[in-house]
Amino acid sequence: MSLTYLSEREAYGPKLPASAAWALTVMLAIVPIRGIIVLNSPVSATTVYGSTAAAMVCLACYGFATSRLYRESSVVLFRELLAINLVLGLLNVAIDLILSVSVDASLFYFFLAPYSIFLFLRLPPRYLHVAFVVIACGIGYSVLDNFISALQGPAVMLAYIGRLRPELAVGLSRTGDFYRAAGYTGSHHDSANILGMLLSYFIVRHSLRAQLIDLLVGLLCLLTIAMTQSAANIVVAFSTTLLFLSYLLISGRSARLLLNTLTGVIAVAILGVMYSDVLTVFLVRVGDSGDWSGIATGLDQASLISSIPSLFVGHATGFGGESSDTEFAVLKIVLHLGIVHALVLLTILAWPLIRFMKQRVRSQDALPSLAAVTCGVASLVHYGSLLRVTSVFVFYSLAALCIGTMLRDDEDKKSASLRNGRVVV
Numbered sequence: 001m002s003l004t005y006l007s008e009r010e011a012y013g014p015k016l017p018a019s020a021a022w023a024l025t026v027m028l029a030i031v032p033i034r035g036i037i038v039l040n041s042p043v044s045a046t047t048v049y050g051s052t053a054a055a056m057v058c059l060a061c062y063g064f065a066t067s068r069l070y071r072e073s074s075v076v077l078f079r080e081l082l083a084i085n086l087v088l089g090l091l092n093v094a095i096d097l098i099l100s101v102s103v104d105a106s107l108f109y110f111f112l113a114p115y116s117i118f119l120f121l122r123l124p125p126r127y128l129h130v131a132f133v134v135i136a137c138g139i140g141y142s143v144l145d146n147f148i149s150a151l152q153g154p155a156v157m158l159a160y161i162g163r164l165r166p167e168l169a170v171g172l173s174r175t176g177d178f179y180r181a182a183g184y185t186g187s188h189h190d191s192a193n194i195l196g197m198l199l200s201y202f203i204v205r206h207s208l209r210a211q212l213i214d215l216l217v218g219l220l221c222l223l224t225i226a227m228t229q230s231a232a233n234i235v236v237a238f239s240t241t242l243l244f245l246s247y248l249l250i251s252g253r254s255a256r257l258l259l260n261t262l263t264g265v266i267a268v269a270i271l272g273v274m275y276s277d278v279l280t281v282f283l284v285r286v287g288d289s290g291d292w293s294g295i296a297t298g299l300d301q302a303s304l305i306s307s308i309p310s311l312f313v314g315h316a317t318g319f320g321g322e323s324s325d326t327e328f329a330v331l332k333i334v335l336h337l338g339i340v341h342a343l344v345l346l347t348i349l350a351w352p353l354i355r356f357m358k359q360r361v362r363s364q365d366a367l368p369s370l371a372a373v374t375c376g377v378a379s380l381v382h383y384g385s386l387l388r389v390t391s392v393f394v395f396y397s398l399a400a401l402c403i404g405t406m407l408r409d410d411e412d413k414k415s416a417s418l419r420n421g422r423v424v425v
Contacts, residue, residue: 012121012122012403012404012407012408013069013070013118013121013122013404014066014069014122015122015124016122016123021122021123021124021127022127024059024119024120024123024127025123025127025128025130025131027055027056027059028120028128028131028135028393028394028397029130029131029134029135029138030052031052031053031056031389031390031393031394032135032138032139032184032185032194032390032391032394033134033135033138033139033142033184034048034049034052034184034390035142035164035183035184035185035186036138036142036184038163038164039160039163039164039184045163045164045165045166049389052389053389056113056116056389056393057108057109057112057113059116059119060112060113060114060115060116060119061112061115062119063115063116063117063118063119063120064086064112064115064118066118066119067079067082067115067118069118070118070121072407074355074358074407075403075407078348078351078403079118081344081347081348081351082114082115082348084344085110085111085114085341085344085345085348086111086112088337088340088341088344089110089111089341090111092337092338092341109387109388109389109392110337110345110387113392113393113396114348114396116393116396116397116400117396117399117400117403118400119400120396120397120399120400120401121400121403121404123397123400125401125404125405128397128398128400128401131397132198132201132202132394132397132398133213133217135194135198135394136194136195136198136202136217136220136221137217137220138184139183139184139185139191139194139195139198139224140183140195140217140220140221140223140224142183142184142191143181143182143183143191143195143224143225143227143228144181144223144224144227146160146181146182146183146227147178147179147181147224147227150178150179150181151177151178154172154179157172157179157182158172160182161182161186164182164184164185164186165182165185165186165187168182168186168187173188173229174229178227178229180227180228180229180230181224181227181228181229182228183224183228185388185390187385188228188229188230189228189230189233189382189383189385190385190388190390190391191224191228191230192225192228192230192233192234192237192385193230193233193376193379193383193385193386193388193391194390194391194394195221195224195225195228195233195237196221196225196233196234196236196237196240196375196376196379197237197372197373197375197376197379197391197394197395197398198217198218198221198372198394199218199221199222199225199237199241199375200237200240200241200244200368200371200372200374200375201368201369201371201372201398202214202215202217202218202221202368203215203218203222203241203245203264204241204244204245204248204367204368204371205218205368206218206260206263206264207245207248207257207260207261207264208248208257208260208364208365208367208368209260210256210259210260210263215263215264215267218264219267219268219271222268222271223271225237232379232381232382232383233379233382233385236375236378236379236381237375239378240371240374240375240378241371241375243371243374244367244370244371244374245261245264247367248261248364248367249261251362251364328381328382329379329380329381329382329383329384329386329387330342330346330380330381332384333345333346333380333384346377349373349376349377349380349386349395349399350373350377351399351403352366352369352370352373352399352402352403352406353370353373353374353377355402355403355406356370356402356406359406359409359410361409361413363405363406363409363410365405365409366402366405366406366409369398369399369401369402369405370402372395372398373395373398373399373402376391376395376398
């Protein structure tokens with residue numbers, strides 16, 4: 001099957017005016033790197049973070065208001081899932097208030113953020129690609145700069161994180177002489193989560209398209225995610241990328257795909273030789289020196305037994321389950337939302353993968369964004385950075401790109417079949 005390049009495709013659904021499309025692209029790109037405003041202006045972190053989060057929630061609300069413009073059956077089913085998630089979310093908040101539990105503002109990202117997909121579907125892929133390049137370069141540069149600055153001593157790193165995330169500036173983690181670089185998000189885990197998704201996206205996209213910009217940005221993501229020393233995110237990103245490259249090579253059986261992939265492998269090898277110290281830090285962190293025990297926090301038998309009620313009805317904070325502070329993000333979601341609501345949310349997150357598996361003729365064009373979505377979902381084995389505002393809208397824009405690509409490909413196949421006198425069900 002010949003590939004239709006993503007940059008040449010149109011948006012799925014009602015097209016946005018160019019000015020609105022660029023405004024949405026800029027907003028999407030700013031949120032993950034909003035720390036640059038905090039570091040280079042007198043505006044407080046609280047003001048910057050609050051205003052950007054509120055702006056994205058407003059855009060998600062607009063996505064909710066326009067969601068009924070889409071009539072395709074799988075989109076309708078997806079919209080119904082989002083409605084269930086929203087209703088259960090409002091019920092969750094009401095019960096927390098009854099239990100006198102403070103309501104975390106991040107809950108609204110759980111319930112409203114998925115509706116941003118309906119807005120991002122209206123962005124042509126080339127706009128989304130521009131946003132991803134800006135985000136990857138911004139986060140990558142900030143991690144690199146932070147890593148180099150930290151070589152001067154811990155005071156520099158503490159001051160940097162103190163400006164961005166004061167609650168995290170209480171201690172530093174390092175491997176050997178190298179501190180874990182945080183970048184504009186203020187958290188090494190949050191930056192690694194974004195870099196991991198975009199690493200998968202750009203490297204897989206390069207294998208399909210052989211565009212130099214994809215390879216260069218992918219290599220930047222590779223180098224800088226190692227500097228964060230966020231072991232779980234690094235392992236998930238590398239594993240996901242290798243999995244999708246293997247799938248491409250096996251399913252494509254194309255000399256061009258093989259050549260593109262080999263070019264990427266050679267470039268990675270050269271990068272490894274040039275920056276062996278950084279990759280050594282990564283390998284040590286992933287190995288025995290990594291703090292893998294953190295994932296198992298709160299997962300002992302006594303803690304799990306005390307949390308059984310929350311597994312079914314959620315509200316672990318209100319009921320006082322000992323596993324509520326676990327770093328295993330999937331379990332944390334279940335304990336706070338209950339098993340039914342958690343399954344709805346996890347199905348929403350994995351929807352592009354489910355949609356891809358149901359395609360009769362699977363879309364190769366969707367693989368770069370699908371790799372990124374898969375990486376994001378898999379990252380929930382630890383910490384849950386995916387559901388922070390810096391990551392969650394990047395994730396849903398990647399999900400929208402993936403879903404829109406599959407929907408357009410399905411329409412193209414149906415049109416081609418009708419022209420040839422065959423009807424595709």
